[in-house]
Amino acid sequence: MASIVVKHAEGNRNGASPPPEESLIDRLKQMVALIKTRLVDGDLNSVDLLLAIQEINQANLSDEQDTCEIVFKDIIKISDSFREHQKFHSSLFMVWLASTLCKNFTDPDIKIIRLNDCGNSTNYTAKLLCLYDKKEDIERYVLPMVRNLYEVMRSVETNTNILKVHILCKFFGRIGWCYTYINDYENSAEYFSEGLETMIKWFGDDAKQFIITGSSCYQAGKCYRCLQKFNEATELFERSIKLYKGVLDVGDEEKKKCIDIAVEQLQKSRAGDSSE
Incomplete structure (x- = not known):
């Protein structure tokens, strides 16, 4: 299966110069489009998602926040579709991907709100895992992810304390629910x-x-x-x-x-x- 990370050919036999390297944002857009297609076809590999996460981790996207916001929202929408299809682990990978991307946001209020979006997705996934008696996956996958989101929230420097404290308290509740689901x-x-x-x-x-x-x-x-x-x-x-x-x-x-x-x-x- 071809990787989501798109690479250009090194040139052709006539010695033509290779096309200019695509920006990370362009590759992210292609990644999101490809994930949407594979979601419909039922042909999505977690390795593809991990490669995308790795690429975001290695990049600095702070100068392209508006485009990051668009890609982030697309990823969250895909996560919602996964949950509807009960593909729990794929859903968790998508939330992980979105949370990794939102770390690059420079506006603290946007970062807080988007971290909350990720928290909502993980909480919903934990609820479904409990419903289908997959409690070990809650402890193994969801709890560490929610804790990580909470730590990122704590590190955000903002003057909007009301917003930050309110959403931090939501994360206390999300962690609490995860523990409730595993008794x-x-x-x-x-x-x-x-x-x-x-x-x-x-x-x-x-x-x-x-x-x-x-x-x-x-x-x-x-x-x-x-x-x-x-x-x-x-x-x-x-x-x-x-x-x-x-x-x-x-x-x-x-x-x-x-x-x-x-x-x-x-x-x-x-x-x-x-x-x-």
């Missing part, structure tokens, strides 16, 4: 709790405006209930209900559903019930 409730509770406390630390009473705050509190409570730590769980469920009631950025129906589920979990916790 590691101790680690899961730790990450959900850290996301919750980080939001409270940065935003204080204003943290109630974010649905992520109530959700982190609720998920930590579920983990403690599974661990039969009912006092901790009860406290967190009570707290999550108060946070959900203060949420300003969700509709009434969604908010009511969140509250009803939290109340149900609270009742189980008070009754000492650790069942799902």
